[in-house]
Amino acid sequence: MLRYPLFCDLQGKACLVVGGGQVAVHKCRTLLQARANVTVIAGYFHEAFATLAENPHLTLIEAAFDVSLWPQECWLVFAATDSQEVNQQVLAQANARHCFCNVINAPEIASFITPATIDVPPIQIALTCGGNPVYTQILKKNVMEVIPADAAAKLQVAARLREQIKGINASRDAKRLFWLRFFTDSKLEQLLLKEDDELLTGYLNYLLAQFTSPYGTHK
16 A cells, blocks of 8 residues: 655644653654654653653653543654554544554554655655565665765755745746756865865856856756
């Protein structure tokens, strides 16, 4: 079954993790990295939770799962206990609330799964191979090897240029040609490595003139 791929904005949104083991720790970390407000309900907590306990966006509730502890306006849930019965109870409550739920030991019944991810900020890539984790890791390694070393630096420069390019009086095709040249130009790669802002600015202005100037060859 193909699932709909989605990157969620969880900043400031309530999320729930039920379970206190190592898997729950990992899920909790990723949610906090996404700046979610995370509630964790568990009868015990793995010692690794001690490194997260001071986070103001984390609430730890040491108790057996009970629906009365469900956070208000919850967006996302992880059923991460070692009890199939409890995980199914969490899933049922999430479904009743139209809330997406991941079940760690039964992805086939979960309403969402978490793929393998490649994070090279601002690049994020998600991979899943029909539930086969070995092949997923093989593909992840292959994809990581083809990401250019200067990709993050180019994307940061591109973010600064985006509004400027939008405001230039040039055709859509001309702007597209500029961006194609921008992301594949070998000289630009060398200048990014040198970290010389003056040379970089001069060369970017040269590229802009090539593709967006009314006197350029790519109108």
